[in-house]
Amino acid sequence: MSLQRIVMTVNGVERTVDAHPMERLLDVLREKLGLTGTKEGCGEGECGACSVLMDGSLVNSCLIPVAQAAHAQIVTIEGLGSPEKLDPVQEAFLHCGGSQCGMCTPGMIMAAKCLLMHNVKPSREEIREGLGGNLCRCTGYMRIFEAVEAAARKQESEAAR
Template identity: 60%
Template sequence: MTAVRCHVNGEEVSLKGHPMSRLLDALRTTLRLTGTKEGCGEGECGACSVTIDGRLVNSCLVPLLHAEGTSIVTIEGIARGDELHAVQQAFIQYGGAQCGICTPGMVLAATVLLDRVPEPSLADVQHALAGNLCRCTGYMRIFEAVLAAVRRNRPAGSDS
């Protein structure tokens, strides 16, 4: 048993477990952050996506030990209080979520993209979300939601 100190959604925490246990399990059981989902357990679907030091990762593949000293953001950490993130709002508005298994990973992948590329093309969005599988919506509503979030984030009066 080991204790790993890190920041999760801006708070310093101590995650206890076997050093090689999965970060996904520590987030869901120790911290009760159940927004991060387990889809495949093999890093193929993106449902377990979180960011570690700003990089999108599949938490089902990250050993707990590798979280030491990092800053982790889960889906629970992107809203500001009761105000949803623009990507979350757009997913609701455009029907980008149905069963909810893939949604947290899709939303996090989209937020990472928008942090890096404020005006992405459809091809940029498709590439950024390529590691996330959805079996319910097809992908067009999800892509439309991300592009709508881009428009929502533009300053008033922008002619882009």
């Protein structure tokens, strides 16, 4: 069946791809746009490694047919910061030991980012819930919780300045 031309805004840049409508957003990001920071862990919306922001909401990109992403605003891990200029959440993950093997990290950071966008000072319980869809097999989550709290503090102090 035929390819469709799909336009979406990815990390602030308008991108056009020719894709089959049922291709997964995850595959389009990774294979057609070269954004391999978004990972596949399970392919069934369970692990959250493929989390991205779509129109401001956290979603599992493995469960999105690309046709449904047409005209959407997508933000991936590459859209947050770079090693030279880290986003506060990325920086907190790095400093607090929130990343070990790194496979869950991009999705986890997107979930943390989304949480902090909606809730500037989440409680530990709210953090646990906000990250409940992102499985990590390395850290036992403690360093991740601390990273989210550190990022929240940093955002708060920056906002106060």
